[in-house]
Amino acid sequence: MEYEPIIGLEVHAQLLTESKIFCGCSTRFGAAPNSNTCPVCLGMPGVLPVLNRKVVEYAIKMALATHCRINRVNSFARKNYFYPDLPKGYQISQYAEPLAEKGHIDIEYDGTRKTIGITRIHMEEDAGKSIHEEDGDSTYVDLNRTGVPLIEIVSEPDMRGPAEGAAYLRRLHEILVYLEICDGNMEEGSFRCDANVSVRPRGTETFGTRTELKNMNSFRNVQLALDYEIQRQIDCLEGGGTVIQETRLWDAQGRVTHSMRGKEEAHDYRYFPEPDLVPVVISPEWIDDVQRGLPELPLEKRDRFVREYGIPPYDAGVLTASRALADYFEEVAKGTGQPKTASNWVMGSVLAAVKEEKIEIAEIPVSSEALAAMIAAIADGTISGKIAKDVFDDMWRTGKDPRVIIEEKGLAQIDDAGAVDAAVDEVLIAHPAQLAEYRAGKEKLFGFFVGQVMKRTQGKANPQIVNDILKKKLLKQ
């Protein structure tokens, strides 16, 4: 019997606001425990929440980028449960009236595109951190993270395998980072993912019982966990058992999922409308405002690069890995009018140096103008491609303008046929043995002569002219 997995993913993304969703405390990661707290996010008696406008704006951005329908009126609700890092004993979230619904994104997987539905996007507050003592009987609570704004993005159960799931996550991640509303750092917890997984016999309609997977802290772990759980469910069904609806935790060490049964029965969250907050009404004007501020999204940008610059999809993919890199490439491409050359240099020398020095795109010491100028110098014959590599290294190290470097180091190509002629003569006179061998038929030695001429001219001879003159002179008897 062949089985088909059904996967839905829930992503929680921390928003890059200065202050928390309902109070003015800092959202900065890594502060000393409990230092970014105030009576409001500590849930002290008598406190009240006040909504951060930027959180709504960022949520609208994500909704627009994922083609969701934005609800004109959306409101908050309380999700009630007890946990030490949930100070109020409830989380302020959205339930009946979320910010946005019914969107989709396109993912690229195995060369094809697929559309994955997005059920809803809503705003909510994050909880704090509970640190459980390994062999002790205490849990330590740090409430810095309480109140950090989150958007929860729920997908439709449209994914049919772990690789698809990973592709969806990567797309979502890329959009969030492109929009500059989330830094997408899975290790620090600013991008978190839970999965809902079930299997059904291929060709059937009804969904099987699903389990919820938690505790997957990297794309790779998501994929591994999904792989494992799908197989576990298949094995279970094949063995005549039934899948139990439950929450399971991924164990990255043991590479298995563990049941959380016995900890809590299904939560009864007792959702009801949050009385301390009033509804948020999103006017068409507000939406237009946010829409105008949206950057071009990664997939659109990739498609445009392929179209406009005639570069292959793979290259477009590499160049749009980040907005900063894409902008850099585009400036060079536009500046030179030679997108293919620009893409070679950016994908090649630039990215190699970035990787080696482990720097950010913004820290690249060669400005896009400078690189463009260098490429122009190759195009107009001032320098050869080979020399350009030295010029590039120099630009990287010193930050100097390429023309200055070419000037200072006298790297300009030698186009003077007379000078090349003289150099060729010198080389042929200096290597009579090879000359004789060549004329006797060893044509491979042509490269040797070229190399010698280049050496004699410190690499500056115009290769085309060298070739032409050498050919003529070698043929002569």
Added chain:
Amino acid sequence: MVKITKKEVEYVAHLARLDCSEEEKDIFTSQLNDILGYMEILNAVETAGVEPMNHALVLNNVLREDIMTESLGAERALDNAPDRDGEYFRVPRVID
């Protein structure tokens, strides 16, 4: 007449993280039945099509600017803590 059973009372008490002695459970069961029984009176009200009223207000979009303000500081945050360990609140270990 909806009757809330003692078992339901136990479930609700657990949800609310309350402990009740057997005697309390009995008293609560009886009192809750009285009270909830009285609530049946609402069934006589025709409410089809009536929007539930969550607020006495007609206020929308109460928002604040994204500006960081001063925090309390860990010392003051932990000042009322019944059980603290350095900069943390301490509780009995959560069994996962």
Added chain:
Amino acid sequence: MSLNELTIHDMRSRLAAGEVTSVEVLEAVYDRINVVDGTINAYTSLMKESAYEAADRADRDLKDGRLKPLSGVPVAVKDILCTEGTRTSCGSRMLEHFIPPYDATVIRRLKEAGAVFVGKTNMDEFAMGSSNETSYFGVTRNPWDRDRIPGGSSGGSAAAVIADECIAAVGSDTGGSIRQPAAHCGVVGLKPTYGRVSRYGLIAFASSLDQVGPLTKDVEDTAIMMNVLAGHDAADSTSVPHPVPDYRENLSRGIEGWTVGIPREYFIEGIDPEITGAIDGVVRTMESLGAECREISLPHSQYCVAAYYIIAPAEASSNLARYDGVRYGFRSSGGETLLDSYKATRSAGFGAEVKRRIMIGTYSLSAGYYDAYYKKASQVRALIKTDFDDAFRTCDVILTPTTPTPAFRIGEKVDDPLQMYLTDIFTLSINLAGVPALSLPCGYSTAGLPLGAQLIAHHFREDKLIQAAAAVESRLPLEKRRPGI
């Protein structure tokens, strides 16, 4: 007359005239507390040190010619409002040792107006009660008859005012908790429109119903207090940016030509005839002032107890979830696991009435019951509000009794929660609709207990309440008595 018997406005004129100092008035207040509070138990804590400092500052301000609206006035604060650096207990063991690191907004406003805080007053635990019998700090006794309740949950504040243990007080009202004790103690108590006064720092009971308001010796004092308390607060998202008029301007305008609605549903069987008699007296007074009193209908009135006792406990069950012994408050020593710790803490920290309401609230929100209870109650709530909207199309104010009977005996209703809830029948609809209402002393029972009349106005029409109350107060042939304690 001793200085603690002054009203705010009397004290202000005497201060301005240099006849008294704030410190002198404060001394008189503390002397009085010394004498009577052992019996009455209106206060859970006194704030002598900071009070004398504030009184001193007020006197110095006066010397410099600065007279603020409440300069030097000794005000009692219900122990439900957070006062920075001073224990705020909410009448509960749960917060017996809680010291807030911040002031409630209304506390800040009162401070800025020059008020002097005498101390925190006793209250039903977490504001849940109508008799001040559920406080962890003991029952408060009605100064008129120490075997009777003062009303609740602002019983301490009401008792302190009538016993002249302060010049004025602040309380909170979720289902009648200012108005009902005001009626039982013979003082003026006003519950503002929902959103008129900031809730920031008010320990929450039922968030969509709670409001802070004044308890005072007369209507002029109410106006003075409301001028200070009312106004928008950015820290409270449910606070409305409606301009605040000078309520003192309404004190002498009268009610000539006004229409006063008398809802027939409020004159039911079971009301003490002495109360209906007193209300008749108010009607006659209002007519003599040129108003027309006519019968109206608030058809959904009878459902207010059921709607309220689903909505309020539901919100309360959520608001009280934060009391878990982790960050502040009582923590039980029992409990090896977290679950045990939560249960032991909450069971020992909360009293029976609080637990009962948490149970009702949790039940009505739980899976499967939300639609039948909470949603249904919210729909009925909308209808109750519409009743008022309709009535106020033709009425300026509405007149009803505040309570069905005068103050009952301590212990009389403690074992029958449902009976206790039914005593709130005249005050609950007002909170559900969010409209403002005021209780005004209007008579005494033959046993000498105060009786209160309730005036209700439309949203943000506290000006009309004050105008009507002041007019009635000036004309009503009500003997000025003081409890003989």
